[in-house]
Amino acid sequence: MSQLLEVSGVSVTFDGFRAINNLSFSIGAAELRAIIGPNGAGKTTFMDIVTGKTRPDEGSVRWGDMSQSLLKLNESQIARAGVGRKFQRPTVFEDQSVYDNLAMALKKDRTPWGVLFSRPQPADDTRIRELAEEIGLAEQLDRKSGELSHGQKQWLEIGMLLAQEPRLLLVDEPAAGMTLAEREHTTDLLKEAAKTRAVVVVEHDMEFVRRLDCKVTVLHEGSVLAEGSLDHVTKNQDVIDVYLGR
């Protein structure tokens, strides 16, 4: 399969309400994609399906070179297969330093004991510093994460996900609550990450989406309404009607 993820004909019904309706979506192995759509369009439910949190009633979700079905895997198996998800609110360990947060995320021994008590190896130290450089926190490694700005915490969490080397990173509204400078840095970071993996960004902020400069998928009522460049989709009459509430 040429695509990393292929979602085909997926539908989900909650109490008789079709939240996802015959949705098809695919993304390549090194691609940045923005997903936009009005409230209730199905963006969160889509990510829940890919990560195994919600099971679709019908359709398929295929993954990787072997076209493996993700529907047969549970949430932790999907995470181990290489799907990372960043929720809107940062969830870093506030009492730990930036360095220690990245070190914990890197741990190969993921038992609680191993995560808490094993010391970083020299190779880990190099990787931690590379990651800190990549997320723009190289100067902040010794700081307590709780002291970081909102934007810096978001970058740290992205760094913690990158530490696990996901092949697909799902990011929910990264720009929310960020200053303009933070948003610009976040754009650069996501673009860089997408050079070596697939990155899907769900975002409401159109200026942010414009800066991502990538293919956009517009969801509406659980289906893909339009797909293409931001200019292409914002000229689409169906998209205009949906956004203007007609």
Ligand SMILES: Nc1ncnc2c1ncn2[C@@H]1O[C@H](COP(=O)(O)OP(=O)(O)OP(=O)(O)O)[C@@H](O)[C@H]1O
């Ligand atoms: N567990 C659930 N039970 C019932 N309805 C649900 C459930 N989860 C989602 N829905 C409904 O499915 C629809 C799609 O919701 P979803 O949260 O995926 O939309 P969204 O595009 O992420 O919206 P937003 O931009 O507001 O976050 C909504 O109408 C929502 O109310």
